Amino acid sequence: MTVSHPPAGTRLARIADAVRAQPPVIAGRDGDWYEAAVALILRETRAGDLELLFIERAARESDPWSGQIAFPGGRREPADASLEDTAVRETLEEVGLDLRRDGTIVGALDELRPRTIVLPPVIVRPFVATAHAEARVESVGEVAAVFWAPLDVILDPAAAVEREIAARGAAMLRPAIEYEGHVIWGMTERILRRFEEVIR
Numbered sequence: 001m002t003v004s005h006p007p008a009g010t011r012l013a014r015i016a017d018a019v020r021a022q023p024p025v026i027a028g029r030d031g032d033w034y035e036a037a038v039a040l041i042l043r044e045t046r047a048g049d050l051e052l053l054f055i056e057r058a059a060r061e062s063d064p065w066s067g068q069i070a071f072p073g074g075r076r077e078p079a080d081a082s083l084e085d086t087a088v089r090e091t092l093e094e095v096g097l098d099l100r101r102d103g104t105i106v107g108a109l110d111e112l113r114p115r116t117i118v119l120p121p122v123i124v125r126p127f128v129a130t131a132h133a134e135a136r137v138e139s140v141g142e143v144a145a146v147f148w149a150p151l152d153v154i155l156d157p158a159a160a161v162e163r164e165i166a167a168r169g170a171a172m173l174r175p176a177i178e179y180e181g182h183v184i185w186g187m188t189e190r191i192l193r194r195f196e197e198v199i200r
Helices: 011-020 083-095 186-199
Strands: 034-044 050-057 073-075 103-108 122-131 143-150 160-167 170-179 182-185
Touching: 011 034, 011 050, 011 103, 011 122, 011 186, 034 083, 034 186, 050 083, 050 182, 073 083, 073 122, 083 103, 083 122, 083 143, 122 186, 160 182, 170 186, 182 186
Parallel strands: 034 122
Antiparallel strands: 034 050, 034 073, 050 143, 103 122, 160 170, 170 182
16 A cells, blocks of 8 residues: 655645554455445645545446446456456546646555445455645546545545435435535445544
8 A cells, every 4th residue: 555644744644644543444255245445635725725526427327326426436456456456447537637637545444345235245445545735636537527525524524414315216315415406325425424434
């Protein structure tokens, strides 16, 4: 894993230290499964605030997460030497950001393994990364849109709601986070809540 330290004393440095201090819980590899990785990418604005990068997945019938708000990421390919490599490759493919050139992977969070008949048997490892303030991102490939959101706004208790979500032919009441018309729910919301626990 690539490890680098943001400038000492900054909020980014404290977040990086907190992530590294919590070794990720690795999900069981029993039964059928495939691996995937996502990247929670933080940047510091010129005003000193922190922002988190999100994507809106393109609407595709074959995609179980079609149209959802998510983090850059995807399925591990045979050429990926590690899940960190998967997160780096998928981020470059989806938003045009090279985390090894324009950012740093600082650590990983607990793996998620949803066990439900409506989702494929995936194991997801979230990586926390930082990006340079001036790093450019754009919608590429399977991504309909890209946006940065203030971390403090996303984690503000006022943004937490319960919403009826229509997905895969059913309506479900789920915990969610609302930001400027976007509804963040499902695996992305669960990853954010674990991230919040780690950094606070």
